[in-house]
Amino acid sequence: MRFPYQVICLVLLAVFGWLPAAPRAQGAGTPSTPGVPKTDQQKSGEAIFQQNCTLCHVFSGDKKRFNVQSSTELIGLYKRPTVTDEAVRTLILVGMPGRMPSFRYTLAAREIDDLIAYLKIR
């Protein structure tokens, strides 16, 4: 396991821990691999994403089982032609009642800029 310490996995880890490595050919190319940040702003945005958005936008078996995650990992979000910075900024600020919290009290304008820069390449 690559990120073995997700807490929800802790129990399973204690049980199975670590497993033999898959042969090189296997497993390559899962479709949902997030983009890797290159610029400073994208790297900053990635960090802000990891601190604020992963509860619902990075999937796990447990989050699925307990209905925690949203339906999207936000990978390739900006490939959709209808997605604009303004719409994304508004959504982050306003949220969706009962589904996604509003980040207006948590994130500064600059942090949202960085986040958007990252979402563009995620």
Place this chain on the structure above:
Amino acid sequence: MSRFRLCVLGARSAPKRYCQPAKASGISRAKPLAGLCLVAGWLVAGLPVESQSQRSIGGVVTSSDGKPLEGAAVSTRAEGSTMTTSVWTNQQGEYSFPPLPDGRYRMWAQAVRFTLTRAEQTLAVGKEVRQNFTLPPYADVWRQLDDIEWFESLPDDTPEDRGMPGRMKRVLHYNCGTCHNSGYLFAKRFSAADWELIHTHMSNLTSRADPPYDDEGITNKARETEYTDEAPGGGTFASPMLDAGGKPLGAQKRLMEFYKKDIIAYLTRVRGPEAYPMAWRTLPRPTGDAANIVVTEYDVPEGGTLNRLDPKTGRMTQFTLGRDGGTARNDTPAYYLNEYRNGSDWSRGIRNQFQEIGQHDLKVGRDGYVYLPPGIGRDLDPQGNVWFSGAGGGVKFDVKAETFTVYPLPKGWEGFENGKGVDSQGRFWAATAAGAYRLDPRTGQYTLFPSVTPLGRPYGLTVDREDKAWFAQIAVDKIGYVDGRTGDVGEVTLPPIADEPMTDEDRKTERGWTWNQPIYGKGPRRLQADPRGDYVWASSYFGGLLSRIHIRTKQLTEYKLPGPYRFGNPYEPVVDKNGIVWVSMSNADLLARFDPRTERFTFYPIPTRGHNARNIDVDNTPAIPEVWVPYQAGGKVARVQFRTNPAR
């Protein structure tokens, strides 16, 4: 001489961003992605001690008003290196790095309430390069806070405290600080409705049953049960709490639901839309011995398998178990580097460890290497081989042959819990839901020694010098033991917390498993026997204390961490050759030292925010023992060296 080489942008394995428990993966999932430094051919940089160069960097740190700043952290990292070295300023504001190899260095100085300030220096000529820093004040102090500084700053006397000062801090500490650092969530502000949404998700995640087992078949199936009225310690809850559909809530969800209203009201009050008039209370900066240390942090490669670190060069070698049972060695493991995610800039706040490259365990080998095993729980056998668990069994890494051997648990046997140990006969011990297993590697046979109290959630495990295995039962505040020579089993009970105010209802709430506990609980989590002495030391994660048990008389003595440090989640205690107890703190960026002779704690700074240390070790080979600290968040492991002898 300059020996670093530039990072090569190259292939890296795609990080798996979520847990896929039962599927194999490994370092071999190569993916051409940029942004990562394959530190190929990377050599030496940033060594505190064994450096060939005698050149160093030193200087003075002052605040904007020109006054020297004591206890400020100064860090440096050579270009292309995966090592960061940190030192702290003395009373005069002076700092000095130990000798560093020649190279180009990035440097930064910081202290809470001050703005991180950067510099660059090249070490190539002369003896010492000077670099002074002037740190301007920093306005958004809350961004830089350590978890226990949050606890210091939060109010004690809100309506939700119900006349019991500090009750809500403790409710949050006991319910919200295990899966992730509490400072991680305190940095956020939401409306009441959004805190409720978050709480609902947290409560759901907590309901993952952990660890009821079915003692007949001893099977892992039971732990997948979301609803159960099975109570920690055995039996069922006297009064089941039912969900809307009439199903009984499990132990952990019961606690979450019991405190739900108060938690949402308190968080909305102090971290809601209206700014609460918070008085930011920060810890004193390190001073004296506590500031006179060198911390060298080594980035941990991706891969989640066994890494071997050569502290002399900083080089990591990665070993992977192949499907065919063979062992593959990789001398140029891949790293995922994003400095905004590694905690080195405190104003970036505390991360959650779920998405991080984390290292839970570490063991100082007898061969000069430091071993970073995957998973949780590890020990050395009498030959110096490294034991941990994985692939459905106990695993031995033969350090000379560089091969893994897996000793599979029989089919249908309940899996291992976290703690692992090896006795003087080379037998491997592991905690399990029912008590402790012992493996005889000569026959491959496992024996189960059931605990006296069932369903106590055996957690950490250690073997003392008389071959008694001790395991912490975190859910019931007991420490169980098995005498490996006679087979006798017994337990020591920790009394409930008596010195912190709480309501009668608080006192009546039932126990949880591992994610949360009632606020009278202690939660003994990790423990280590003194390899040279007669005591086992256990740390209580929730209660914030150290428990010392005599291995023959079973006499119990407890030492509470003082003041705000009580909230630091002491994790693993390890005793060095001088009898000093070192304790990792998973919710404070500190390393604790406890001297049993003076009964005093000293706290040393860790230069990474939200580092979340777990299973540490000491290296007793140098004259002054050194402490090794793996970070569960921030992707590093650290070596802590003391420039003055703390045992003197």
